[in-house]
Amino acid sequence: MNRRLNLKAWLLMLPALSLLIAFTHWPTLKTFWRSATWAKSDVAPSQFVGLENYGLLIEDPVFWKVIENNFWYALGTVPTSIALAIAMALWVNGKIKHKGLLRLAYFTPTILPMITVANIWLFFYSPDIGLFDQLLRAVGIDGPNWLGDPDTALGSLMAMTIWKEAGFFMIFYLAALQTLSPELYDAAKVEGAGPWRIFRRITFPLLMPTTLFVLINALLNAFKLVDHLFILTKGGPNNASNLLLYYIYETAFSFLDSYYAATLTVVMLVALALIALAQMLLFDRKIHYR
């Protein structure tokens, strides 16, 4: 390894690394530091308070509520999105009529901005005058107050998230499906295996690396996707649909309390680190980074 090459390589890395350090690594460290300080207001000097903010965190019922919600949000959106994505990919990859149109339909949500479509979903969910309640009334059912009832608010948000994500994940499966060799399937058919058996024994196992990759992405999105909250519920009613990132935003930019917001962010960072760790320990052998 010669020195000149060494320097040149680091020079090539310089723009990327300086940007990443300035806007990823350094702010991460600063978040930890800020979570251990406090000031009366943004104009006052801050002081070191140790773990005091974390004490507040433990006593804060909203914090526990958003953690619980984020858990359900992940559990509700990730497996469903993945299952739908696989189904969509299989349909579109199969012998169905109007394949192109169908693929287009599934993919459309990916390119629509969540924030603007949320207003249309607001109409779907509106009690009495909304589309879903109108449809339900047509069959004689008094529809629920989707977003206004704590029992259905989070579920309603999840439905929109799944709508947004499934088509995007379908693409990854479609790509993977097209690399599978047809001979495998011919052999299976010769042996008389049914479609379900083929899926379970051949397709699904071969899609495993894709599933793991999608799984990680879906998990990250479960923390990141909060755009629709701004329009649909603002986290209400009574935090029934509040999520961690939205609560961080609220704390920092409505309550103007960046110290507590930093404390909440630390929790988020720890959660992301755990996901990364799980990925490295469990999955890395199966996803081939070459």
Place this chain on the structure above:
Amino acid sequence: MRTTNKNLAALALSAVLGFTGAVSAATELTMYYPVAVGGALTKIVDGMIEEFEVQNPDIDVTAIYAGNYNDARVKALAALQSGKPAQLSVMFSIDIHELRDLEAIDAFDDLVKTDAEREWLDGFYPALMENGKADGKTWGIPFQRSTIVMYYNKDAFRAAGLDPEKPPTTWEEFAAVGKKLVKKDANGNVEQWGAMIPSTGYPYWMFAALAKQNGEVLMNQAGNETYFDKPGVIAALEYWQDLGKKYAIMPEGVIEWGTLRQNFLEQKTAMMWHSTGNLTTVKNNASFDFGVAKLPGKKELGSPTGGGNFYIFKNSSPQEKAAALKLVQFMTSPKQAAHWSKATGYMGVSPAAYQTEILQDYVKTFPPAAVARDQLTYATAELATHEAGRVRKFLDDALQAALTGQMSAKKAMEDAQAQARRVLRRYQ
């Protein structure tokens, strides 16, 4: 270096936006303002600013629409912190304590110089000044101010055999009238509700009305104490719950602030409580005969005032402050206030505004336009405390918890009070 860049950027910007020939000696003002009701309000504000600029060629005003009340505050403060210009802004009337805690604003008493200006300062409705005063000084000047009024569908009243000129004036009447207005289809599903009171967006505001009607206020003038757990306040929340649970004139669960107007216009509810700021939009879009009334009362009539005040920021130059004061005076002058009120439904902020020809004629042909003003006699200040965002959320969450049946009114309000007390302790 930075200034040069900024000037260049400004130059490029004005070229892009098509501004021409900026006068070099002009005082430049930047103001942020929010909109929280329907209609093309930005156009109206732009029109008023333009008129001001014509009258004052030495002052350039950039008015920036920043979203809702919270956005406007955040964006204006962000501008100040990052060294961008902002000399004045319209922000929530209840932001006063927080803005003072941040040492961001000046008192108008220290800005006015002439007798005429002092007179102007005394010319507003006292009820609208309640949220603008602290420590004996005036920090906010009323601009887009409202109270909550009751919109009701006169056609629905007739259909239910009720007198459309006699809207309910007491809680008992409100429940009884509401019951008669509920319409169900053959399957027993509700086609038209008796009434709706929104419980997203600004639930604490609606609640202040109920509390006042029951003879209670929610906080002290200094903004460091709340009274959420008083028996009278809890009783007010229990009445709100009962409208859905006991009397069944209102859907249970939370009612969306944003879509409520649409519900009313589509006759899905016969009455709604909403800001007067919606009056003009309702007037323009209602396909039926509607009326506007004061809110009903229990011990007394009552509604909180609401909406936005003008604030002037501390770190502007004396010249800018003088220009800003001029702009505020213009925007709240009787003529402009009258024009603004007619265009939006917001209140004319001074008695003089209602003396103008515009509003006199308007009230004559459209009496609902005066309801908000008449209600001022019974009005109270809106919930304004230190750490307003947090405290408001405590109350909003409690209200939603009670309305969705997650908690009893008593438990919810006691929790909210305990949390508010914890946060406000530092300011006592």
Place this chain on the structure above:
Amino acid sequence: MSTWLQHLSRFSAYLLGILWVLPLLYAFWAAFHPPEYATQFSLTAPLTLENFVSAWDQAPFYRYMLNTIVITTLILVSQLFVCTLAGYALARENFFGRGFALALVLTQLMVMPEVLIVENYKTLSDLGQIDTYLGVGLPYLASAFGIFLLRQTFKTVPQELEDAARVEGLSGLSLIWKVFVPLAFPTYLAFSLVSISYHWNNFLWPLVVTNTVASRPLTVGMAIFGAPESGVDWSVISAGTLIAVGPLLALFLVFQRQFIQSFMHAGIK
């Protein structure tokens, strides 16, 4: 498979397809009909363009559109440049600390800029970059995803090709530019489309860091324009939505095959 199951499967496929385009269909319905029909569906409803006029009137869409285009372009150009250099170094250079450098890069895949809005906002405020195009772009100018994608592609370039190019006298940046970049064209296309659709639709960070129409992109403008606080008027909002997604949607419909192929290409890597 029994035919009954086959039918069910096919039925579900189409049903899902309809469900998936329903929001877009509704947007078209509401945008082209008078407000009275926004929540009522009738075949006889008259058509109108009125909603587009009032939407266009109520918000400076052309300015928002310009902002979005400038921001998206700024980010993309910078990403392509930065990621090419870093991707090449990580793929073809053997240097001390490469593993560490790669680890630093990959951190961003997990700790997305969205998570760090609080600190990044403070940084941008200190830099005086609030409410500027650069401010909206800065946290995204380097993309771990892009670096990783290009690294994987550059790795597949045969060593003989590189050697041959070196014999021709190419080295350093010109080697990258003349040999590696052209070979990775499909990857660049794929990454560009992913990046464009991401940043065209990005909301949270621009919301935090923009103040005025000077830099406010379409998403933030639409959020303010359609904020439920101001009373929802679905006809006008739908018209606004169609204006906002129009360019991207049109581009997508025309090039949908290439679009999806490119996304798939990005997916395989």
